[in-house]
Amino acid sequence: MDKEENQLIAQRKQKLKNILDQGINPYPNKYKKTHSTLEILTENKKLKQGEKSKKKVSIAGRIMTQRIMGKASFAHIQDESGKIQIFATQDDLKNYKLFKKLDIGDIIGCQGIIFKTKKGEISVWLKSFTLLTKSLRPLPEKWHGLKDSETKYRQRYLDLISNPEVRELFKKRTQFMNCFREYLDKNNFLEVETNTLKFKTGGAEAKPFKTHHNSLDIDAYLRISLELPLKRLMVGGYENIYEMAKVFRNEGMSTEHLQEFTMLEFYWAWHDYEDLMKFVEKMYKEAIKKTFKTLKIKYQNITLDFAKKWPKHDYVEIVKKKTGIDLLKENTKEKLIDAIKKKKLTKDVDLNGGLGRVTDQLYKRYVRPTLIQPCFLINHPVSISPLSKRMEKNPFLTERFQILAAGSEVGNGFSELNDPIDQKERLLEQQKMRDSGDDEAQMMDKDFIIALEHGMPPTAGYGVGIDRLFMILSNSESIRDVVFFPLMRPE
16 A cells, blocks of 8 residues: 555545544445436436436435536446436535535435436436445545456455446346356256265366365365266256356466356256257357347457357367377377377377376367367267266267367266266276376265166266356456456465
């Protein structure tokens, strides 16, 4: 905090003391508001310049600009819906002296009549006003908008005050999430809630956050996905369920990754991944259209066309096309590493993991960035799909798909593995990888296997990280721009 800001805060605190000394409560408990600023601006468009409306209104908001003069003053106040001009005179306001001493950032309630100025601006002519909240700190950068990304993430409330378009962005995010909910609800899915704390993590390959349960005196983890509890509910007899909730992955930070993010997962009995692709494509298109009013989305320097029928790219075929490596032939870790070295494709490819980890790194480095327009990537190898059902025609592959757009994964679905013997073997292999030092490999979850042994119906399952998808759709520079309070290193 600089010297100038300290002086401004001291001045405001002195004003607060003066207000209290006059017996005025600068923080009253409530205020009766009759209109939003948007309602006033919308309902009074037909007023003529210089014309007054007979209608009395009561509005409230934060002072954003001021023009304090002798016997008459102007200001703009801002509420959630927008900004409107107010006009105050010494003749109309008994407490005009107090009005002149208000600061930008103060929150006030205003009662008056609507009129349109000679310049054509709809305004409220004050007959009385009430101080609702005395602001003790000045708004950033002389209230012309918050630009510094570090500050806007740490103090999102300042970003929201200064930039109305940011408030609209987060409203749109909520609308987008509700579109997914509405789509699933109308298709007879039941929204459920499952536990955040786990004693075993699974459902994704990610390093978990670790904590400790004091009462049980045992270590616990924050969930990395929603998958395994939801599948238990499918065993329990539900047929169409979904959950939208926070998950936590203790991994690297980037413009596309957060350690805490919102995941939507749903499970659909009696269906497979072919049914699921049709269902999800329709869901995305409906939600995008309702939220953004178009299916052609500008992101960075490209236009993503979600309107077209999304093409399907076979995983093995496209890896072979982009790298020259045939995963069906190079089907062991040793063979694959030799092929990668011969092709000189070792850049940014981690060769120290198991077959699945090496395969995934190869794909992420040389294939995924090339998939720009919305598409399906289908039929992934078993080695990178420990929870997916095998393809009957080729047990090396699975009935799985990902949705890709702008070179990023924005959805993942598959025919769920419900064979408890096969699932146990795959989780044991994951546990071996974990024991050998791969802290992103999944844990062996015996209770989950026991649940599957009771029988889970044929099921299609799907998951998508809401934050990354919305980041792309809203043309935001970073995933942190679409999350209210992204975690930051302490100052």
